[in-house]
Amino acid sequence: MTDPRPTQLLEAVPDRLHIAGRWRPAAGGATLAVTDPATGDVLKNVADATPDDGLAALTAAADAAARWARTAPRERAEILRRAFDLLMERKEDVALLMTLEMGKPLDQSRGEVAYGGEFLRWFSEEAPRVTGRYGISPEGTGRMIVTRHPVGPCYLITPWNFPLAMATRKIAPALAAGCTVVVKPAEATPLTTLYLARILAEAGLPAGVVNVVTTSSPGPVSEAIIADPRLRKLSFTGSTPVGRTLLKQAAGGILRTSMELGGNAPFVVFDDADLDQAVEGALAAKFRNIGQACTAANRFLVHRSVAEEFTERVTKRVAEFRMGPGTQEGVTIGPLIDDAAVTKSATLVRDAVDRGAHLRLGGEPVAGPGSYYPATVLSDVPPSSELLREEIFGPVLAVVPFDDEDDAVRLANATEYGLVSYVWTQDLARGQRMIERLATGMMGLNMGVVSNAAAPFGGWKASGLGREGGAEGIAEYLETKYTLTPDPFA
Incomplete structure (x- = not known):
């Protein structure tokens, strides 16, 4: 009925x-x-x-x-x-x-x-x-x-x-x-x-x-x-x-x-991060609202020593997502807002793969009716990829390895945007340094969601x-x- x-x-x-x-x-x-x-x-x-x-x-x-x-x-x-x-x-x-x-x-x-x-x-x-x-x-x-x-x-x-x-x-x-x-x-x-x-x-x-x-x-x-x-x-x-x-x-x-x-949020995972918590934070920061949020993590910058383990854990979790109409209970990934949004996600993913990124999951638009694009995971994304410069606004998680703290800061700040950043580390001093060094108006320190009515929401630079x-x-x-x-x- x-x-x-x-x-x-x-x-x-x-x-x-x-x-x-x-x-x-x-x-x-x-x-x-x-x-x-x-x-x-x-x-x-x-x-x-x-x-x-x-x-x-x-x-x-x-x-x-x-x-x-x-x-x-x-x-x-x-x-x-x-x-x-x-x-x-x-x-x-x-x-x-x-x-x-x-x-x-x-x-x-x-x-x-x-x-x-x-x-x-x-x-x-x-x-x-x-x-x-x-x-x-x-x-x-x-x-x-x-x-x-x-x-x-x-x-x-x-x-x-x-x-x-x-x-x-x-x-x-x-x-x-x-x-x-x-x-x-x-x-x-x-x-x-x-x-x-x-x-x-x-x-x-x-x-x-x-x-x-x-x-x-x-x-x-x-x-x-x-x-x-x-x-x-x-x-x-x-x-x-x-x-x-x-x-x-x-x-x-x-x-x-x-x-x-707009935003181009970096999600930085250091080698000392609690990976269980970082993966949970990544899923929230990326896939909430089907990735269609200015606060969505756009670039997952992960220390090279844990990049593969982080990617494997994330991919395993994302593979369990259920795609379908949002009105159905249990659905994780609903439709994007329109077909143009699907085309944008598909184009950005295709560009990254053509430049050498590894497609770990998803990556192909879903036939209608409806404007669906599957949750997608990419690893080893080259710096030249368009999706690292352009706001994805879709369910695409892109992993980029880094070598040290200075490298992470350089990659994180290499954008005209400065809305929000996410940092995962168990080193209190490093966390404090990242608060000072990352050029964003908001930060989630070991947190994957930052929005709160009692807090000032807004960004720096072109955000x-x-x-x-x-x-x-x-x-x-x-x-x-x-x-x-x-x-x-x-």
């Missing part, structure tokens, strides 16, 4: 734009199809926004900005907390929705609901804690008052790979700070964001504070919104090339920007600007004002 739950869930997801508290069709009446990457079937048609729709959403955010900024921090906090509670009540529905539109295994979608929900809870607690300071000027001639204020209407562009967590990681701190927002989810996975908007409305969020525009024309829609002088903040998660384009557009309005961009999460996350949505007053005792 066919499971009726997906059909009932999809019917509960709004199919229109959310602007000024109303669900409305796109200006031209056009729709875009959201497909299931496991089958290629259309899940739902949703409104396809035009630039005029984007500007209407910005108008709604601008109109609501002053009122929301004046809302008591405790009230903002309670709305975010109610949204968290509602999300937890519906965690199975939200997890299924993400698996349907993005493809990740259901247990990983459940993990994303827990992770994404934490941003609502964390920033509900941060909202009342926005503080300033008061003090005597050094000369004693006056009093200095430093206050923090909402930056204003924000435009939030989220990616397809974590449909819930990337939305809550941006929306929650913006609302906590007193900002209103326009959210543009990725064309491939808009359903989760639409459902989240419904949850926020049920939690009591006033009309116009969060507006959602779904579109198959992200360039024109974004360009119109970014060019509007009412916009004061741009936050984007996605590729570095698109981030560079958006930064150029944001320069005209001198917008505050947060950019969470982006600003931080999301932690106490630092809300600061991205606040302006600072300094006021000098006369000495009251003069």
Whole structure:
């Protein structure tokens, strides 16, 4: 018997734009199809926004900005907390929705609901804690008052790979700070964001504070919104090339920007590492989200003395993975987001093998329906291979041997990216040195997963600007004002 739950869930997801508290069709009446990457079937048609729709959403955010900024921090906090509670009540529905539109295994979608929900809870607690300071000027001639204020209407562009967590990681701190927002989810996975908007409305969020525009024309829609002088903040998660384009557009309005961009994470295993733990960490760092994460380990740099043993252990474990639709319990590797992603993984693997890498497992695309590429292990990958320079964004684990610590650091830092690194060693002093020497904004020291709502997420170099999460996350949505007053005792 066919499971009726997906059909009932999809019917509960709004199919229109959310602007000024109303669900409305796109200006031209056009729709875009959201497909299931496991089958290629259309899940739902949703409104396809035009630039005029984007500007209407910005108008709604601008109109609501002053009122929301004046809302008591405790009230903002309670709305975010109610949204968290509602999300937890519906965690199975939200997890299924993400698996349907993005493809990740259901247990990983459940993990994303827990992770994404934490941003609502964390920033509900941060909202009342926005503080300033008061003090005597050094000369004693006056009093200095430093206050923090909402930056204003924000435009939030989220990616397809974590449909819930990337939305809550941006929306929650913006609302906590007193900002209103326009959210543009990725064309491939808009359903989760639409459902989240419904949850926020049920939690009591006033009309116009969060507006959602779904579109198959992200360039024109974004360009119109970014060019509007009412916009004061741009936050984007996605590729570095698109981030560079958006930064150029944001320069005209001198917008505050947060950019969470590409990665090329090194996973460094030293000869003294606990290999059992390193293998477990490697599986988490590489294959979570089917390898489709900016934090996914891209280059496995393993000391030459343990490289073969590490590779054999990893290959044995990966061979046990089960590939199939993410809705089936027990599946480890679901479909990639689309056929283009399959082609990219296959091309990068073929290039590495042609240059001399050894294919230990996988390596061949799987015939449809669905966009499947198997978990793949490569060893002795030559430095000239494209997959060592380009973010794979697929389930491909590539092992590169190194000889000593300096060699490991050189290989790890040999990239324009600097998002995250992973280091496995039992030598405390070496671990401390690697913290200092690796040019990344985050590090997992004997840990394969680093993301946490209470921690600042972000990278160095071409991996982006600003931080999301932690106490630092809300600061991205606040302006600072300094006021000098006369000495009251003069």
